Amino acid sequence: MQNPVYLNIENVDSLRNRVSTPTFDRDKIKTSIAHIGVSNFHRVHQAYYMHELMQKHDRLDYGICGIDLLDGDRKIYNVLKDQDGLYSLIIKDENGSHQVKIIGSIVEYFFGPENPMAVIERLANPDIEIISLTIAEDGYHLNEITGEFDQEHPSVDEDVKNPFYPKTVFGYLVQAFKLRKLRGLSGCTVLSCDNIKGNGDTMKLSFLNYVSQVEPELLPWLEKNSTFPNSMVDRITPLTIQEDIEALKRDFLIEDQWPVVCESFSNWVIEDNFFHETPQWGKVGVQFVKQIEFYDKMKLQLLNAGHTILGILGTLHGYKTVHEAANDEEFMSFLKAYMDEEVIPVLENVETLSVENYKTKLITRFKNPYIHDSLSRICSESSAKVPAFILPTINSQLLKDKVINRAAFVVAAWCKYYDGVNDQGKVFKISDSISNTLIRRSTLSHQDPIKFLEIESVFGELNTNPVFVEKYIGYLAQIRSHSIKDCIKNFNNNLL
Structure with a gap:
């Protein structure tokens, strides 16, 4: 040989x-x-x-x-x-x-x-x-x-x-x-x-x-x-x-x-x-x-946000890799609706065909079973990722009085993520430069849900927006009392 x-x-x-x-x-x-x-x-x-x-x-x-x-x-x-x-x-x-x-x-x-x-x-x-x-x-x-x-x-x-x-x-x-x-x-x-x-x-x-x-x-x-x-x-x-x-x-x-x-x-x-x-x-x-903004927004708020969402929700369920979460039709239905209803409306001056083609390819890319991209990598330093990839969508939608349901649900799930235990009862590792702050605030949120939103370096003044806060509090209560998979199923069936 x-x-x-x-x-x-x-x-x-x-x-x-x-x-x-x-x-x-x-x-x-x-x-x-x-x-x-x-x-x-x-x-x-x-x-x-x-x-x-x-x-x-x-x-x-x-x-x-x-x-x-x-x-x-x-x-x-x-x-x-x-x-x-x-x-x-x-x-x-x-x-x-x-x-x-x-x-x-x-x-x-x-x-x-x-x-x-x-x-x-x-x-x-x-x-x-x-x-x-x-x-x-x-x-x-x-x-x-x-x-x-x-x-x-x-x-x-x-x-x-x-x-x-x-x-x-x-x-x-x-x-x-x-x-x-x-x-x-x-x-x-x-x-x-x-x-x-x-x-x-x-x-x-x-x-x-x-x-x-x-x-x-x-x-x-x-x-x-x-x-x-x-x-x-x-x-x-x-x-x-x-x-x-x-x-x-x-x-x-x-x-x-x-x-x-x-x-x-x-x-x-x-x-x-x-x-x-x-x-x-x-x-x-x-x-x-000449201008990069369209491509920048499309990639950050679709691909990077999509990765982050699959990372948070998938970890709470017990998945280990992106392709596992992406091949779960309940998770993918949730993500597709997030893209269609909450992200694409804020991508101003977009070429509709380009966005649709990118989104379609993106779903296939996420499902690639040969790219063993760990959810632990995706979730590491998420205190930098959520503000960069997801919060811009929330802030833009709030300014226009548009839908933020799934984005608010993801933020609530992110709070639950810092409990550090998945729905299978297994502990997972948290890797973040401000993990102590995030874990402490998540713990306090059991008594007062707003405490997690009061991390100014992450959320800015989002905790003062009554529309967002109301949705976040409701979703956090659901996520803490039901499995993440059941919550997503309810979401997809318009029951949440």
Whole structure:
């Protein structure tokens, strides 16, 4: 029996008969993108698109320099350094077909905690025309209540004291842009790829607020030498599990320490607002548009909200994965009605056909039995997800005196979620940066349901809206006295 081949540049040619491998000369790649936050999502999305551009069109001018800035990223840094930046992308379609591609677009890698000055120098290199980001919402250091940049964040204070050993992405960018200015070089595009509404606008506002505090004399140069386009990125990406690693070894004889899994669907829409010329990414399906808002809302309030709803309701029932919950017709009927009656009416200036097509595909994507996306991942840090994905729908509908029944039910279920026990009597793990507050408020809500809504950093002033509060209180009473499945059945039968 043939032994598995360890994935690295020396062995990759021997895999050609088994899987798709890079056919381009990696030694000739020009690195023009520095990407901060080499997450699973970056590897199935941006790095995948750059690989496809090299593979199909021989465009070797979009190589990626991966950069990680957190101590917790050391493992992925070590893995990719060990594998020469190569990794296996496992694409699992809902029809059961699986495709493996060895991705070769990440050609350099830096680890900030190990050598911050090396990172700063690389970001300052004039070859780098785009600095892209997947740093998650907490990487933007936004105030929980106002949603604006938190000038008082401890990491910001550390950056001020130790500017050449930064803790924030802003600290690295400031030092890099300072070097560019001092050397008479031009700036570049900063491209956020995070699931944040108006991610480019958010990045620009946060960064310029940071600069105004630590390096205000740099502001005029930045205004002329940087752009921050908004973008929408869309591809379902579960956590890599040991079964994926073992299956790759067994079925394809590839030993990869950290492969990534994703669905076949992928979409990337970007505002055409680049400091240098617009990249040639349209050749591999990237859309460049003047305004991103329609695509942004559609994705955040349908896909991300849909995931969150299935996560909360499915966990309370006892399901473990998205596809389990999505293949339960009662759960899916509830979600479809939520989309049709409460989300789509608030998607202003929408193209009806586009939304219907997206919704139809989305339901199929959720049901994919080969994407073992855990509900625990979906529900982690839900104190950031519910305000971003569900509350905008509630607030928009309330302004128009429209239906909020299912959204209010989901918020009530979310309160019940922090009791920490499902309807099978089993305890589940809660993972959230403010879990203590959420659990305490959920406990208090047994006596006074409003206590949960009084978390200002999450709900703002929603607790003062009588229409919402009345529905929330009624649904919470039902959820606490009946199983979540029975409540949803009643909802679907217009009995709740």
